[in-house]
Structures are given as C-alpha cells and as structure tokens.
Amino acid sequence: PTNLNHLLFGLLGSEEAWHFRKEYIESWWRPNKTRGYLFLDVAPTGDDLLPWSSSSPPYRVSDNITQLIEETKHVAPTMARMVHGIMEVFREDHEGVRWVVMGDDDSIFFVDNMVDVLARYDHTKYYYLGGQSEFIMSNHWYSFNQAFGGAGFILSYPLAKAMSKYIESCLRRYPFLRSADQITMVCISDVGVILTPLKGSHQIDLRGDISGLLSSHPKAPLMSLHHLDATDSIFPSIERRQSVRHLMKAANLDQSRMLQQVICYNRPSNWSFSISWGYSVHIYENILPRSHLQLPIETFQPWGVTPKDPPYYMLNTRWRTNDSCEAPHVFFMKNVEKTKRYEILTTYSRSSPRELLSCSYSGNHSADYISKIEVYSPRRKRIEVPRGENLGFKRSLSFVDFAKELRSSRVESRVLGGDPVRGGRGSEEAWHHRKPYIESWWRPNVTIGHLLLDVPPQGEDLLPWSLNSPPYRVSDDVPRLMNETNHVDPRVLRMVHGIMEVVREAHEGVRWVVMGDDDSIFFVDNMVDILAQYDHTKYYYFGGHSEFIMANYFFSFHQAFGGAGIILSYPLARAFANNVISCLKRYAFFRSADRTTMSCTADIGVNLSPLMGSHQSIEKTPQNKILTKYIRAWPRGIGVCLYPGSYPAEYVNEIHVYSPATKRLQINRCECCDVIHKAGSFKAAVRYRECKLDEIIA
Template sequence: MFQDEMLKLANRSEFLEISINMKGNPKEELEKLVWDQMNMSSKNSGIGSRIRKLMGSLLVFICIAYIVCSLHLLMNTQSCWQSISCTMDCGKPKELTLAALNVSVKDSGSDTKKMAVTNIAVASEKISSIATDLKHIVFGIAASASLWETRKEYIKLWWRPDEMRGFVWLDKEVKPQRNKKEVLALPPLKISTDTSHFKYTNKQGHHSAIRISRIVSETFRLGLPDVHWFVMGDDDTVFVTENLVRVLSQYDHRQMYYIGSLSESHLQNIFFSYGMAYGGGGFAISFPLAKALESMQDDCIQRYPGLYGSDDRMQACMAELGVPLTKEPGFHQYDVYGNLFGLLAAHPVRPLVSLHHLDVVEPIFPNLTRVNALQHLFKPIKLDPAAILQQSICYDDDRKWSISVSWGYSVQIFRGIFSPRDLEMPSRTFLNWYRRADFTAYSFNTRPVTRHPCQKPFVFYLKNVKYDSPKRSDIISNYTKLEVAPPECRWRMASPETIDWIKVVKKPNTFVANKSPRRNCCRVISSKKRGMEIEVGQCREGEIISLQS
C-alpha cells in the first residue's frame, strides 16, 4: 500500500514538472506528448509481437528436431542389436556403444527405456558369449624336468604353435632340444620362481605344490595383451581346444569365473573339496579373477601351509576372493585305474574338453600305444570336435537289440532291451583311485559291465572316419568288432556275434551353447547279416528313445 501511494505521488510530480517546462500552449504541448508516447508504445508492441512469433517458431523447430532424432535413434538402436557384429552397425566399440545407448534412453519414455535397457542386457550377454577365441586363451602347463621327455608327447597332440599362446612351467632346466622342428611344435619353456621361502608343513605332500599353484599368477605377470582366460593343465593333460573355446564362450570373461570339474572319486572330493577344480583335468580363470588372484596369492599361500597340493591352495584363495567353482563336466580329471571305456562310452551331454592321467590308465583303443590311441581319437575330433564321444541310443526292432553309439569312439550292441536310463550310466570297466573302495565310492552313478552273460555287450571300435564327398555334407565313420570270444548264451534270439562292421552316418553338428542339452537320436537304416548302417542326428519332432512296438 505504501509503495502504491509513493508511485502516485511520483507520477503527479512528474506531470507537474512536464507542465511547467512546456512552452507555448500547454494544452497543445500535452496532446503532442501523449501522441508521441502512443506511437512509441505501438512500435514497441510490434517488435514484441515479432519476437514472440520468432520464439514460437524456434520452439516448434526444436520439438520437431527432437522427435525426428529420437525416432532415428530408436530405429538405429534396433538395427544395431539385430546385427550383433563385433563393432555393431553403429560403428562404435562395444563398450562405447552400450554406454551411448544407456545415455540416450534416459530421455525416452518409460516403456521405451525399459525395452532399450532389456535389449542392451541381452546384446551384452551375446557379445560376451561370442567374443572369446583361441587367441584369447593363455595356457599354463605344469611340468617337471624328470618326466618332460615322455610327457611332452601328450602336449604335441593338441598344441598348435601358430594359433595358441602359453608356457610350460618347469621346476628346473632340461636338456636343450636339438631338433628345431620339435621345439617349434611345443610351447615355450619357463622356469618357475623359487618358492623355498614359502612354508609347507604337510608330511604327505611335496613342496612343489606351492610352485604349481602359482603358475596362473606367474603367467599373468608376463603381461600378455588381449587375454580373456588363463587355462591351467598338467603335462599329461590333453585338451580338445575347439570345445574349450565353445565352453568358455558361454561365460562373460569380463566377470570373475573359476571353471573346472571334480574328481571321479567321491573320497577324493571329500578329502579335498567338492568346491575345488582339479588341475589335472584343467581349469579356467577369467582375466579379472587372475588379476585379483595375482595381487593376493602369495599372502594367501602363507596362510595355508598345511594343505596337500596345488589345487586345494588355489581353491582356498578362491574362497577368500569369494568366487565359487563353476562346474563344467567336460573337464576330466580321471582319478581311476584300468580301462576308461565305460566312462568314454557314456560321456555327459557336454563337449569333451580334456583328458588326464593317461599314463595311469590303459590305452583308450586296444592294440595301440597310449599316444597312438590318442592320435586315432583326434581323427574324428578334426572333423567334428563338438560331437566326439557324444552318446546316442537306439534299437534294432526286428532283432530286439539295444545299441549305444559313442560317436568317433565305439558302438555297443546288447542282446535284449536296455532302457536309456541304464545305458547312459557308465559301466564299471575301471577301478577307483582308492583301490580298496567299491563302486559306492564314485561321485556319479555306475552300472556293472554285465548282469548276465547273454547281456555282455559286443564292442566295435572306430576304424576310420571321413567325409562322404567333397561337399562335406555327411561324415562317415566305420567301426569294427573287437575280436574276443563271445560269451556262452542259451537265449533263443539273434546274436550280435555275426555282425563284423558298423557304418555310422551323421551330419556335422556344431555344438550350440545357448540351447538346452539333448542327446542326438540314432536310427538303424539297414541291418544285414554281417553289418549294420546307423544314422545319427538331431532328434526329430516327437521322436523319443524307445523300442517301437
């Protein structure tokens, strides 16, 4: 109120001042002044109108540009995720593209944002699953100088020097190899750092366990570029590297992963841990986990002087880092003695990644040396590594036979009808690591080789394998019968002893990691007096594994 009164007084004083200063007729001067003020006001209002129109046009332009850019971004985002290439169609590195998309969806609507974020998460998983290749894996192979001359033959079977990176870590120098071709066929040799200052108090073990447990950390310190995974193995470990890549590609190497498998011996797993990966069968550690391990492992080792070996020391450090074991049944420790046939003929529905303890067990093919038998196994591996040892089960309806195919290795024919539930269990052709233990001491279900003489299987081993034509549309593998005396049987039914050969036809089958595991089906195409032809492939719609009535 006070301010309004002051404003009125000011206006009156201004009017009086104008009136006093007027010359001539005060009325005419006042009218002229008022007319000038009205003209000035109209000019100002015209300018303001034009400014308002300009601002309105600018606002409309900005809105249209925003809508167009938003639609363009959404369309490009959708096309980017559909293509899923290494750098994507957007032409940006994966990390930068994902970050940009995360920023762009902040200004979008709620539903659009949720959909875009979901697409980002799905695409991120796909990118990480296909990113790993063989060149991204670095192998650390534990070896001893005393066994190097014999064990290096196993490494030659799977090592590809032009495609792989890795090192053999020895306890001391070995005699220099004069054969340059052999030197190039093996990984570079390195001598482990002295570990004598680490305390070791286990009276049953050996101090070298500390040296072996530090191989991953020592390999990490070499600073090799572009590493996704560090894979540990022994000098008598044989890897199927194509399947190793398949398995590791399912996991995001940017996260902390500790991947491996257990022992076949329940007692071993009880004594050590069911949460420990066995290094002989091999295990994989992602780069971030290897980095964390390297920074703390030496201190960690000092806290466990009483542990027995290298694997339990590694698992103790994994526990301190809070990383559990991710189990992959394709890694095989093979803590058994005797014949591996029962285990190989009923392999899990997962890719074969590794074999171990090959000096302890019998050759996997009869009448061959251990190394030659493995060379024979690598023939089908070269043609279809994902399918090696994968079991298929079918029946000869006319003769009432049960048939189990372990592709690339063996075929078994049984008199009578065995359920798939029985045939998928390994037969006990092997002995437990603890020789006094019986079949209850395995960490998986097993079955006897035979419960009745007439049910003893007739075994056919791989003879050769090849593509059917230059087009490579089918793979033909031939199997011949193991010549042993047939068991006495008085069953009044056809005997498989008349069969001398089996031909198996299959199409190359790349293991698809993002699909649920399922066995292939097999079908008897023709069954003759002396031979049989079988087709192996993906199960058809509605097909089940049973005897057709």
C-alpha cells in the first residue's frame, strides 16, 4: 500500500521569502520521514538560515536556465524556473517514488490525508491531481482546468517521468505564458492528460478572515492550505505563523477529521451545532437545516479585482447577519489531547461575545453563558464516506459534552455492478414532441423505470402507448400534496415527490435510482460502468453542474442539475422517499426541484459527488473496429492559413474515424490517433490507438 515514503515533494521558493516562510513548511515537514527538496533561487544566507535547520527540507539551488530564457525570450523567467523545477526534483531522487507533489514555500500539506487519497489511484497510470481556485476570476484568467500550484499539484510517477523528459521543449513551445501553473497544465495536456480535481486542495485566493470557509469544509479530506500569510490569522488570538502550528496540533493526532464538518442538534434548547473538527464550533440559537449550515459564512473577501456583480467564488456562501436566530456563537480550538478512554478530546473556547439578543423565535434559549465546548471523537482514523458522522449530544451548565460513540459506516473496497432504475419527469403536453429523445436510448424490456406524467396521455400519436417508450405513471395527487406541504410551486413539488414515486415502483435488486427529464439523453452502458466503481450499499448522490456559471450561482454549486440526471444509491433513495414530505414542508418556499433535492439529501448528511460526462461510439466494422463517419457541415468561408508548410483542407468533405471495438479502459489519459490522407483526396481517415508511454501529443 501507498505510504509517505512513496511521495516526493518539490517546493519552489525564494531565499528572500524563506526567512519568514520557513515556519509554514516546518509545521508539517517530518525530518527523516518526508522525502523531497526545497528549491531556492540563490544559496541561503544569514544567521537565521545558516547553519541549515534539520527541521526544514534539504535545499537545492535551482538550475541556471538563463540560456533557455534568452533563446526563447520567455516573458516570465521566474515562472519558467518553477516549471523547470519538476525536472529538477525528479532528477534528484525518484527510486521507489509513486507520486511527485509540487508546492510553494508557503504550502501547508496534510500528508497523512494525502497518502490516503493517493492510495485510491493507480500510480502506474498518468495522473495530474490538484485543486482549482476559490476565486472565479483566477480560474477565468488562467484556466478552469489547471491545478493551482500553491495548493499543490500531484503527478503520478510515469507522468512526472514524461514531464521531466520534455519540460525544456515545452518551455520553448510556450514562452508567451506568464503563469507557472498554466504552463504546467498545457505541458501536461500535450502528453494527453487532464486535471483530476481534488476537493480538499485549497489555493485560498481570498483575503481577510477565512474562518467562514474553514468552518464549512466540504466532505473531503483536507489536503492543503495556501496563502495564509496573505489572510488574517486563522485563530484570532494567535500570531499568523503560530496559528498554523496550533492547527497542526490537531492534525498530528487525527488528520482524517481535520475541518470535517459535523452538524447536530440539541432539541430541548432549539440549538444547532456546527463543528469543524480541530478548528471551530458554531452554536445557533435555532434549528437550522444542514443544507444551510454547510454554506460558508462570507467572512472573507475576493483575492483580486472583482467584477461589478457576483458571483465571485466557486462556491455558494451565506452573508454575515445580525439576526440573532441565524448569527452563530463562535468558538475556536484551544486544546487537543488524548484521553485514557482511547478518544481525542478537542476543547473550544469562545472567541468573543456575540453581543446580540437571544433568538425569540426558538423560545429565548440563550447560549451566551456557554464558554467552553468539549468534543470527544474516537482515536481511530475516520473512514471517508459520502455521509457525515452522527453525534450524540448532552448539555451541562458550563460546557457541551458530546457522547463518546460516533457512528460511521465502514467502506469496503470492491467493484460492484449496477442495475439502475430510471425515473423520467415530464408533462403530457411536452411528451408529444419529446418522446423521440427518450426512445433514442431506452431499451424496451431491458431498461427498468417509468415516465411520470402530470396527466394521462391523450391523442392518436400517444395512444395506444408505444412499446419503445418507458411505461408511464401519472404523478400523485398534486393539489392534495400542495395542501399538505403549503408549497409555493406545484411543478417543483411534483418533480421532487417523483423520487418517492419511482422508489415505490422499484424492482427488487435495484442498486441505483436515476432521475431525469423527458428530454434527458442517457448513455446507459457508460452509466453502468461508472456506477460499478462505487459501493451501492452506501449513501451516494451523483450528478453534474451546469456549464453556465450563473446557473450554479443562482441555484447552487453543490447541486446536481436534474436534466443531466441525478443518481441516488438505493439506500439514499429509500431514505429520501421516507422523508420527502417533511422535506417539502421544510423547503416549501424553494422554486427549484434540483435545489430542493440537494437540500433534502444534505439534511440526510449526503453531499454531491460530481460526475464528468462521457461518450459512446456507434457502429462496428468487420475488422473489429468501430467506424464513425463525419461529413462537412458547411463551407468554412474564410481564406487558407498562410503559415509556412500549411495546406488548405477545403476539399476534404468526409472523415472516417476507426476506433477499437473493445471497451476503452477508464484511464486518465486520452487516446492517440494517426491521420491517413492523400494529397487532393476528398476523404481522410483517422485511426485510434493507445498513446506511447512518453508520447507528446501536441
């Protein structure tokens, strides 16, 4: 299994900055255990650096690449040095290495979590892992498809080897790029690899007080933090660099729970508790839904120049408020220790008085007198599941004591097949012209599911009902449900309630419930292959974001958009169905079915696991190939390219693409292809093949 010795770290920094940044790295570096090097621009000087501390990584001085810079007229020499560092760290030490981790001299890594996450991936394949920026404009200026280096990006050994071989030729290809992370991304793209995002990697392209973000961390292992010297101290009463060491006290005892948000309630007092383990606890004098508490409070500001109007962030937030029923009492971690009962005790103290009246709505149960909170957790690694832990709760006069037993499902590593049941949501009026969309992929007597219509079908084009369509059902009595829930939107209510109706019809042996619209087009073979990678006995909520960023902002960055399909594991779908009426009552004011579905699943303790789209081929050839034919849509209508060696393609009007008839293995690298074309011929042929190990595709 993967362990810390399989990770090689390359940290890029400057001698000038290292004088005051070294404490960030020393807070997590483990001498004689962590492998890697710090690459400085010049040799260190000064009594505070020499002799070199054994608590710091060993240093190297970066290669002199002045000749390369002059030959290419590179516009950003410092950025070129940082990219070149990938080759330098690999050259220094790579025996037994599985993963190369690159970071900055102020990157804070949580190495135990890093090892656990990387153990899930095949280190013999090409992988490029990392995190995006929280600030939308940073992704827009550079790329939504790059890893931001301060948060750390991770290369599998084969990819790092290929990169080290071709890094100088890549720097020659892109002398006009001004960002080291963008150069790295395009170099990796030239090898045929795209980014695999990691939720727990944090660039922290934010300013000011980031406690709101750290108090509502997504359900993913914390991998990294960055830019903490550009924000307020993460613990208000502790100096900035010392605050990092304070955070690492908890991390050194249990990284698996670091910043993991757990939400629980004390019903007698109408209090909601939000715990960010190892960092903070919030008490709210009201029962607030999980989906609300999971939104970070916007205590922070954007990193740089912002547009006139939001969105500013790659996440939804909630504003600070003086409403005593929604403003939290805030407590920060004061101490962490092991107990004699094989537990970890984290103690949190109030940061400052809230200075608001108590919440009258919830019965005037003030929490002003609470000065300390104690949280007990098992002294064992938290097994990551897509659902939060449950907490027992009891209250005393001076502190809150959490029950000793935390219940958490065990995840088994096994590949399972999937038999999904599908539920389509539509209207009778629309079905007259939309049914060809569904019939294009529906497989009669093979696909399991139903179409839920608002009223019974009518018309000669629908009756008798086509065997090529899914069997239909008429949705439950909406007016009755409207009266029962006081919902503002009958269409939203019908669509969300439809999940229960589909589960009610579900056949024995169903593992996954797939909800879509009456114009959703699903590629079911790919869907089965993807779902087979997950344990259907656990709680999972899958789906995709909108391509339109404002849609994610208006509704949520954390919801699945139903037209693209929402997938629930059967246990989650059943739990959802059991609670759907109470949930519709709770969110009777929502006008989006997808947002309501997200909120209902969040209240069960489950967050979205995003899925990237996939594609499916169409026709076999006698040579055990799949042939897809493409014809010109219209003349391009512009002149030919005048670059030396370029030839016009105006006369090509048909392209034949041959790909293997065998299923493509799900690896994180694209396939390569060869083009066969005779000069003057109106037809070109393209043959797919596996890329060679170190092949540059560009």
